[in-house]
Structures are given as structure tokens and as C-alpha cells.
Amino acid sequence: MLKIAIIGATGYTGLELLRILAKHPEVEIVSVTSRQEAGKKVREVFPFESYFAELVFEEPDVSKIAPRVDLVFLCVPHGAAAETARAFLEAGVKVIDLSADFRLKDAAVYESWYKTKHPCPELLSKAVYGLPEIYREEIKGASLVANPGCYPTASILPLVPLLKEKLIEPQSIIIDAKSGVSGAGRSAKLRLIFCEVNEDFCAYNVAVHRHTPEIEQELNQASGFSFHINFTTHLVPMSRGILATSYAEVKEGVTERDLREALKSAYAREPFIKILDEGLYPQTAHVKGTNLCLIGLKFDPRTGRAIIISAIDNLVKGASGQAVQNMNLMAGFPETLGLEKRPLFP
Ligand SMILES: NC(=O)C1=CN([C@@H]2O[C@H](COP(=O)(O)OP(=O)(O)OC[C@H]3O[C@@H](n4cnc5c(N)ncnc54)[C@H](OP(=O)(O)O)[C@@H]3O)[C@@H](O)[C@H]2O)C=CC1
Ligand SMILES: CC(=O)N[C@@H](CCC(=O)OP(=O)(O)O)C(=O)O
Known part of the structure; x- marks a missing residue:
């Protein structure tokens, strides 16, 4: 089983990962974080949750989470993601970053559109843009994937x-x-x-x-x-x-x-x-x-x-589904594993 953590699990993309991964046969979620809900069980915050009900939200402390996981999803705002990504990578954990921090190849372009200095420009060349239909082969060997914007x-x-x-x-x-x-x-x-x-x-x-x-x-x-x-x-x-x-x-x-x-x-x-x-x-x-x-x-x-x-x-496809598609490629699982195809219609 691939052991994973979701950093920012109380947000919309983190919750969507929980929804998708509940049906994924090769993944075990071992850590979910939230600064505001730290210490509470998932079911105390989201009573509808049954698969991960007993997991406890914890602080996003890399030193405590990294030794327990193989791969981490960063579901936090841009700016907050980059340094967390660096710390996980240094601890040998693969990272799929759902924020915008590693999508632009040129730090100067990031700085002019995001109005702030890039926190980790040295990692930009390592990051693979996570659009599987275009970069499938590169994603398979990546340790840092920049999940595209919606x-x-x-x-x-x-x-x-x-x-x-x-x-x-x-x-x-x-x-x-x-x-x-x-x-x-x-x-x-x-x-x-x-x-x-x-x-x-x-x-x-x-x-x-x-x-x-x-x-x-x-x-x-x-x-x-x-x-x-x-x-x-x-x-x-x-x-x-x-x-x-x-x-x-x-x-x-x-x-x-x-x-x-x-x-x-x-x-x-x-x-x-x-x-x-x-x-x-x-x-x-x-x-x-x-x-x-x-x-x-x-x-x-x-x-x-x-x-x-x-x-x-x-x-x-604009966030968490694409992130799971990327995870499947990085881990060598079938690319569609856990990803439902039928819409909730009407
Ligand atoms: N919503 C969307 O459709 C899409 C979003 N994205 C990107 O994905 C990322 C997550 O988005 P979304 O889920 O919508 O965001 P939300 O605002 O819904 O959730 C953010 C989550 O991150 C946590 N968080 C916030 N700030 C920090 C911080 N500084 N350090 C650690 N944890 C933090 C929050 O919990 P707490 O404050 O309790 O720690 C919460 O769990 C963003 O970068 C977003 O731009 C990408 C594609 C689509
Ligand atoms: C409706 C709305 O406000 N949408 C967001 C885009 C969400 C997204 O994908 O943003 P990231 O680049 O941070 O991942 C916006 O326009 O900024």
C-alpha cells in the first residue's frame, strides 16, 4: 500500500481527495492536516465521512509526517506550498502540489504575476507539469509534480x-x-x-x-x-x-x-x-x-x-482527480484507478 498524507485536508481539494481515495485499492491515508481542526477526528468535522472517520487532523508538521508516508498531496494556498514541498522532498517523500507554486518554469514570470519572490526557485527545474495527456512519461519518473490549475x-x-x-x-x-x-x-x-x-x-x-x-x-x-x-x-x-x-x-x-x-x-x-x-x-x-x-x-x-x-x-480533472491520475502514474498503478467516470447527473 502507498502511504500518503493530505496537507490541507479540510479544504475543497483536500476533501475531494478523501472522496476519490476512499475507492482507491492501493492507497492508505495515514495523515490529514488542518491547523484549525488539529486534534479532532475527521468524523467530528465531517459527519458524513465513514472511510476515514477515525483519522485525527494534525498540524502540518513535516518532521512528524514525513517518516510515515511515501507521497504527499499539498492542498494549501500558493506561497504556503513551496517550502513544505522542499522539506518533504528532502525527507525522501514524493510531492504532488495542487497549488501554483511549481507550475511556471521561470521564477521571474512567477514573481511578476504572483507579486512575490519565489520561495524555492531551485526546485522549478525538478518539477514536472502534471498534465498526464501531455507529460505522461515525465510524470512517471517525477518526485515533484506541479498539478495544473483548473x-x-x-x-x-x-x-x-x-x-x-x-x-x-x-x-x-x-x-x-x-x-x-x-x-x-x-x-x-x-x-x-x-x-x-x-x-x-x-x-x-x-x-x-x-x-x-x-x-x-x-x-x-x-x-x-x-x-x-x-x-x-x-x-x-x-x-x-x-x-x-x-x-x-x-x-x-x-x-x-x-x-x-x-x-x-x-x-x-x-x-x-x-x-x-x-x-x-x-x-x-x-x-x-x-x-x-x-x-x-x-x-x-x-x-x-x-x-x-x-x-x-x-x-x-481541475485539481484532485488529476492529482490522483498523477499519483497513479508516479506509483506505477493503472492510471484510472479510483477515478469514477460517471457524472452525478442531474
Ligand atoms: N478549488 C479549486 O477548484 C482548485 C484549487 N487549486 C489549488 O489547490 C490548493 C488548495 O485549494 P482549496 O482546497 O480550494 O483551498 P481551501 O481554501 O478550500 O483549503 C485550504 C486548506 O489548506 C489549509 N491551509 C491553509 N493555509 C495553510 C498554510 N499556510 N499552511 C498549511 N495549511 C494551510 C486549510 O486548513 P487550515 O487553515 O485549518 O490549516 C485548508 O485545509 C490551492 O493552492 C488552490 O489554489 C487548484 C485547482 C483547483
Ligand atoms: C473561482 C475562482 O476564484 N477560481 C480561482 C482559480 C482556482 C485555481 O485553480 O487556482 P490555483 O492556480 O491556485 O490552483 C481564481 O480565479 O483564482
Whole structure:
């Protein structure tokens, strides 16, 4: 059994890991942390929990946790993750970091978007970007995996094959993305209280969202060009789900069939990616609770643009499900182990 710890187990992504790992036959959770709930049993905080009911939340003390585990999931805010990751790595424990601390390869880019110095720049070259559909082989041998952001997962997956096949114009890409509120985490913030969110729909962090450089890093890599995108995020009054609509000019002579075939052939063997047939478009309700990414597309001949729509559950393929997919690869387990495929629909 692989022994694991979840640092930040009372947050939304930590709880989602508990939900997923309850059905994982090769994993034993030996430590869950929370500074606020330290000393309490899991069932005292989450009465619905039965698998891990008797585990006791503990302080995130690396020296006490590291000797008991093989792998740790960091489900804490960016900034707080990096030094914890370094301490676990030094103790010989593999790390999957769900925060943004190791996703950007260039510390200067991190510093300009995150407005703070990177705590461990020396580890950036060690970290593998945890998008299995693109970096599967590298993830298998990694000791530090930077789990992608939720918006980047939804945005990068549909665009990479189209860029690699040179079917779309990189500089023309516009990504218009919407997220449910759990994307912002479980801690209280004024903009997230019920009266502020309910029956509202707004854009935020326009042209300055910190996922922009993460998406650009991966799209630039796929295309071989250095270019910028327009990326706009919106908050929608639902708990889970991301819907990303991307627009891009197609190259001369490229048809809708070419675009769909490129996606289908890139992802033909991928268990979690589904390319929808003509006339069908993804819905967040169709991926809720699953590790799936659904992708649909349409070519508009009047504008010469492709419209590509993708949907994920931000807490599953956008965070904890993808983290378990990465863990399975790192540990040599079947990649789909523990990851349910059917959505909670309706
Ligand atoms: N929510 C989402 O959809 C996604 C989130 N992410 C990223 O995953 C990480 C976790 O997100 P999420 O679960 O939503 O966050 P939450 O705010 O819901 O939970 C954070 C957890 O971390 C603990 N924590 C907070 N600060 C610290 C700290 N300084 N040191 C140790 N523990 C701490 C909290 O418990 P306590 O305070 O009791 O210690 C809590 O258990 C973040 O980096 C987030 O950006 C990535 C993709 C998607
Ligand atoms: C709705 C909402 O607020 N979403 C968050 C993104 C969550 C996420 O994936 O952020 P990390 O990069 O920290 O992992 C945001 O826009 O900042």
C-alpha cells in the first residue's frame, strides 16, 4: 500500500481527495492536516465521512509526517506550498502540489504575476507539469509534480493538438472561461458570500488573471512560438464546474472536420478526454464529480474562426482527480484507478 498524507485536508481539494481515495485499492491515508481542526477526528468535522472517520487532523508538521508516508498531496494556498514541498522532498517523500507554486518554469514570470519572490526557485527545474495527456512519461519518473490549475486544464487540453498540428493561428486565441464558486476555495471571502454570488454573473481579474502565464507557457511550448492570449475569467453561481470557450482563426483551407479529427486522433487513447460529435457541446453537469474533460467545437465560416468549448469539474480533472491520475502514474498503478467516470447527473 502507498502511504500518503493530505496537507490541507479540510479544504475543497483536500476533501475531494478523501472522496476519490476512499475507492482507491492501493492507497492508505495515514495523515490529514488542518491547523484549525488539529486534534479532532475527521468524523467530528465531517459527519458524513465513514472511510476515514477515525483519522485525527494534525498540524502540518513535516518532521512528524514525513517518516510515515511515501507521497504527499499539498492542498494549501500558493506561497504556503513551496517550502513544505522542499522539506518533504528532502525527507525522501514524493510531492504532488495542487497549488501554483511549481507550475511556471521561470521564477521571474512567477514573481511578476504572483507579486512575490519565489520561495524555492531551485526546485522549478525538478518539477514536472502534471498534465498526464501531455507529460505522461515525465510524470512517471517525477518526485515533484506541479498539478495544473483548473482554468489551465480546461484551456490547454483542447488547444494543444490544434496548435501542434498548425491548424489555428496562435496569436488569434481568445479564451473566455467561467467557473463555479468552489474554484475559489473554502475560506470565507466577501465576494464569495451567498448574496454576492447568487443570481450574479461577473468577469474578474480581467487581463491580469494569474493563470494567463501558465496557459501561455504550455500553448507556446506546443506551438513553438512565443505569443500572448486574451483570457477572461467569470464567476458563475454554481458550486462546481468550468466551461471554457476558446476562439481562434483557422489556417487557410482548414475545415471543421480537420479540427475534430486532430482532437480525436490526439486523444483517441485517453480515458478521460472525450471529443463530442458534430452538433454536441459540453455541459458542466455532464462532468460533475468526474475526471472527464469534454470537448466540442464548431467552425464559423463567416468569421473564419473555430469555437472550441471544453468542460471539466474544477475539483476533479481541475485539481484532485488529476492529482490522483498523477499519483497513479508516479506509483506505477493503472492510471484510472479510483477515478469514477460517471457524472452525478442531474
Ligand atoms: N478549488 C479549486 O477548484 C482548485 C484549487 N487549486 C489549488 O489547490 C490548493 C488548495 O485549494 P482549496 O482546497 O480550494 O483551498 P481551501 O481554501 O478550500 O483549503 C485550504 C486548506 O489548506 C489549509 N491551509 C491553509 N493555509 C495553510 C498554510 N499556510 N499552511 C498549511 N495549511 C494551510 C486549510 O486548513 P487550515 O487553515 O485549518 O490549516 C485548508 O485545509 C490551492 O493552492 C488552490 O489554489 C487548484 C485547482 C483547483
Ligand atoms: C473561482 C475562482 O476564484 N477560481 C480561482 C482559480 C482556482 C485555481 O485553480 O487556482 P490555483 O492556480 O491556485 O490552483 C481564481 O480565479 O483564482
